[in-house]
Amino acid sequence: MNEEALVVKLFGIPFNVGNVLSGLIAAIIVFAVVYWFSRDVQLKPTGKQNALEYLIDFTNGIVKNALPDSEGRQFRLLAFTLFVFIFVSNQLGLMIEFIVGDITYIKSPTSSVVTTLSLAFMVLVLSHAMGVKRFGFFGYLKNSYINPNPIMLPINILEQFTNFLTVALRLYGNIFSGEVLLTTIGAFAKSKGIMTVIPAIPLEMIWQGFSVFIGAIQAYVFVTLIMVYVSQKVEKE
Numbered sequence: 001m002n003e004e005a006l007v008v009k010l011f012g013i014p015f016n017v018g019n020v021l022s023g024l025i026a027a028i029i030v031f032a033v034v035y036w037f038s039r040d041v042q043l044k045p046t047g048k049q050n051a052l053e054y055l056i057d058f059t060n061g062i063v064k065n066a067l068p069d070s071e072g073r074q075f076r077l078l079a080f081t082l083f084v085f086i087f088v089s090n091q092l093g094l095m096i097e098f099i100v101g102d103i104t105y106i107k108s109p110t111s112s113v114v115t116t117l118s119l120a121f122m123v124l125v126l127s128h129a130m131g132v133k134r135f136g137f138f139g140y141l142k143n144s145y146i147n148p149n150p151i152m153l154p155i156n157i158l159e160q161f162t163n164f165l166t167v168a169l170r171l172y173g174n175i176f177s178g179e180v181l182l183t184t185i186g187a188f189a190k191s192k193g194i195m196t197v198i199p200a201i202p203l204e205m206i207w208q209g210f211s212v213f214i215g216a217i218q219a220y221v222f223v224t225l226i227m228v229y230v231s232q233k234v235e236k237e
Helices: 017-037 048-066 071-093 111-133 137-146 149-191 196-234
Strands: 007-010 013-017 099-100 103-106
Touching: 013 017, 017 048, 017 071, 017 103, 017 111, 048 103, 071 111, 071 149, 103 111, 103 196, 111 137, 111 149, 111 196, 137 149, 137 196, 149 196
Parallel strands: none
Antiparallel strands: 007 013, 099 103
16 A cells, blocks of 8 residues: 655654644544434433443443553543544544545544554553552562563563554554555556446445454453553552
């Protein structure tokens, strides 16, 4: 999938307009949907309130599987926000793709490695900060790097980098490859006129549905792994 990026500099820092615009649209969609679902809350939930409460229970379950309630309660909103934002981001490129010339302005934000690395970096830094808050600086070093045996120190240090890379690249790879295949099917449809349009339509529909499923699974995997990494920092080994 060949595409060019429009990059602008602000205070000397380069920004990819496509990534920023796509991420902003995903955030607006998340805010609008959650705001709408949370209006007119009732003691006996129905319809959209049921859907929102089910989603909250689902993400709370992810946290509960990784952390005890005493520690996990403070991460419930983080898990919910991450899951919804990543899910919407994964689907955005399936619903909207805005390309002018060779420059892509709107796509799935998570099809960019910069976005997934930024999300992973942000949350993993938070997990280290919470570890320091929980145990103090030296207690955090002991719990995260020296336990259960000082000989594990090099491996534990390396693990911090591998955790960061794997959680980001897994998400990026799945979403990017999905968009590449959709682009390939689109190019195939245009290649021989009506002869290729007819078989391309069911292929496109099947892959669109599969991509929705993959996007949901990857949002779940990302949040689950993040909560596991957080638990390693705020719970005693």
